[in-house]
Amino acid sequence: MKKINKLKWLLGACILVMQSSLACDICGCGVGNSYVGILPDFNREIIGIRYRFNCLLSHLGRDGMHTYLTTEESYQTLELWGGWNIGRNFRVMASLPYSLDKQTNQGAAKSKNGIGDISVSGYYQLLNSRSAAGDHHLLVQSLWLGGSVKLPTGQYNPKDKSLIDENANLFQLGTGSVDFSINGMYDVRIQDLGLNVTANYKINTTNAYNYRYGNKFSSSGQFYYKFRTKKSLIIAPNAGILFESGQRDTDHGFTVDISGGSLTMATLGVELAYQRISLGGNWQTPVSQRLAEGVIRANNRFMLHLAIAI
């Protein structure tokens, strides 16, 4: 009986959306950076790896026309991350990303890879309640508030700001600045049907090269349903929407007109949990966007992750 309870606590009790304002502000079109994935709750410690793929078109001409400057860009990130619970209500998370950036223009490709920006987040659980909903159902709610600090460990190369053909300043491994974010996560679940809502506001600072990425807001809502199989495997498909919006960047105090904007994506994913292991993935596709005055167009993104509760 005790064992079953523990299992429930680890996996079944609450699947919580963990939004990590980690890494890759840049590859998210300079707008979003938030990866949204659903993690099993964990008792003390959790460690995981995450792979993300983003691609976009940059330097589009007027009305989205392709010009000879139009460039395909892809951003792949492999992240090692960990989470620690401190007491019942505090949680600390950290992430170390490794990125591979690639640009292709007129058949010529250039790429760079390396460590990205390390980030550390702290969360506080403001609400964690379980109550009866009707006669046969359980209502579970939780609310977390947190803050993150992102350190300039990823290389920022001012030359890649691309003065020759001004482009959004995306082709970087890191922002070169210490950045902060405020995160909120709310999860409500009636028995096996849940809704996750997240919000994140990222405040960027000016880097050593006097470039400052615009502040960014992102928010998501995802419905999920947990199917429990007899062999203690949980399968939780999820679907929702993700909204990102960014202010314009500044360069030596000058506003960068071709930056910022907003993006709405539909997301579809599935999470699997078996004992102490969780495995999941999601796919995001733009439903509406206006990035960098139309000079940038985001394409589909996807993410895969594997996590183990220790």
Added chain:
Amino acid sequence: MKIFSVIICFIALFFISCSKDNPVSYNPSVSGPLSVEFDNIAGSDDLQLISGMYTDVNGEHFSVSKLKYYVSNFSLVRSDGTVYTVPQDSCYFLIDESDESTHEPTLHVPEGEYRAINFILGVDSLHSTLDKNLRPGILNPDTHDDMYFGVDSGYVFFNLEGNSNSSPTGTFEYHLGGYGGSTVPVINNIKKISLDLTQRGMPQVKRGKETNIHLMIDVLKLFDGDMLISISGDPEIGFEQRSVDASNNLPAMIDHDHTEN
């Protein structure tokens, strides 16, 4: 208590991070460089003289051997709506695809942010009729005779030549000009170009900083305007009525692609 300290931390964080950057201040009595790049293209390709093969709207394949044009009389509209007119002694340029040094004429304009640029594609009637001795350099008809018709017809302000199997002779040439004439009234093909810069990035001019307005000039649009021009139908256009149709297609060739600040 814990909650209270968490909230305090957030508020502190917010204020620390929100220290505003100093906005840029402009001194309108000081000038800074502003280059205007005339980047000749053919659809989604960069234009390559001789070697590049392109296809016009009529499906005719062609290459370009010469592309030269005059641009002049620049003025810029500040973000507050006031206009700065570039002085006459420094606002005539001959863009020659074969000479890279001519692709980005540099203007010197007061510091500030500009929302529109105006110029003339061609040479104005005053400078078309001025005493030849007062037209030195690129405006000298004797040293630039491929860009000049004569007294009443003036400059060939837009010159496109190339090769195509669609032409009976294997070549085509469009010599567009006409300022209205001085002794007898004739055609005027000079085009005033006004480009809004707010959609694709406004130039922010400051001394000690380089700013470039990057324009793209698409040769394919010469064939594909209000009037269709075909190489087979019009292998040569000179100082004639048909040049009015071709010239009417010129303004749409020019687009503001982006600004490098």
